[in-house]
Amino acid sequence: MSTYFVTGTDTDAGxxxxxxxxxxxxxxxxxTTLGLKPVASGCEPTAEGLRNIDALTLQAQSEPTTPYATINPHTYAPPIxxxxxxxxxxxxxxxxELAAHVASPLAEGxxxxxIEGAGGWRVPLNDHEDLAGLALRLELPVILVVGLKLGCLNHARLSAEAIRADGLRLAGWVGNLIDPDFAADETSYHDNLTTLERSLAAPCLGVVPRLAADTPAARAAAAADHLELPNDD
Incomplete structure (x- = not known):
């Protein structure tokens, strides 16, 4: 069994x-797989209650099938x-509360x-706790998603430093191209990736380009073509 906490350099990093x-x-x-998103804002009303597209996407890739309430127990409508x-x-x-909720699904092994966080590493959960604290409580290795755009080097390095300062292992990082202009200059683009590889000092699990797929399932499959699973060895 392998369990990781997934965070990003920013909201919409991918x-x-x-x-x-x-x-x-x-x-x-x-x-077998399981994707959890304990807290999600920006949820839409449905006949079954509030639903978040990110949580639904994770649910669709969870095998065996897992109830939505297990995937995403805290749903909020405003996208804030x-x-x-x-x-x-x-x-x-x-x-x-979050740690108690995920205990049972994690025990399935x-x-x-x-476990996907919300926004970046330091996003607050309440007035006194950050959502990153869940990874700390569970002592989980972290996968960092770097939104590839201008400014990503600073965001990625600060995020990696914060993760390590909190005493957790950065198990790997993934680059996700969110700004096509960032890759327009091929030499500069690869130089940025080289800088990330050197400064993050963790395995690169892949670089996801802009994808043409237009459904969550198709995008997951297309992204998988560019990704490697983390290695605990």
Whole structure:
């Protein structure tokens, strides 16, 4: 069993794309999978209740099938910072509560389990705790998704430093091209990737280009083509 916490250099860095791609890759290897997103804002009302597209994407790559409430227990409608969305809903999620919720699914011991955070490493969960504290409580290695755009070197290095300063292992990083202009100059683009490889001092699990696929399942499959599973050896 391998379990990792997935974080990003910023909101929209591509955490869900990468996480779903890694889960799809694990399924190709015949592994059971589970993707969890304990807290999600920006949820849409449905007949079954609030649903978040990122959590639904992770659910679709979880094998065996897993109830939505297990994947995403805390759902908030406003597309704002989770602690602010929770406050508007009259809730105060805590690390203790999240850790208790994920204990049972983690105990299943699936081949690959990914817990996706919200935003970047220091996103607040409440007025006193960060969501990164869940990775600390569970002592999980971290996969960092780097949104490839101007400024990503600083964001990636600061995120990696914060992860290590908190005492956790950076198990690997993935580059996700979110700004096509960033790759327009091929030499500069590869120089940036080389700088990331050198400064992050962790395995690169892949670089995901801009994808033409237009559905979550197709995008997960396409991303998987560019990803390698982390190695605990």
């Amino acid at each position: 955490k869900t794309l990468v996480a779903s791609g890694l889960l799809a890759q694990a399924r190709r290897h015949g592994l 910072a989770p602690h602010l969305a929770a406050r508007q809903a009259g809730e105060v999620p805590t690390l203790g 699936r081949g690959l389990t990914l």
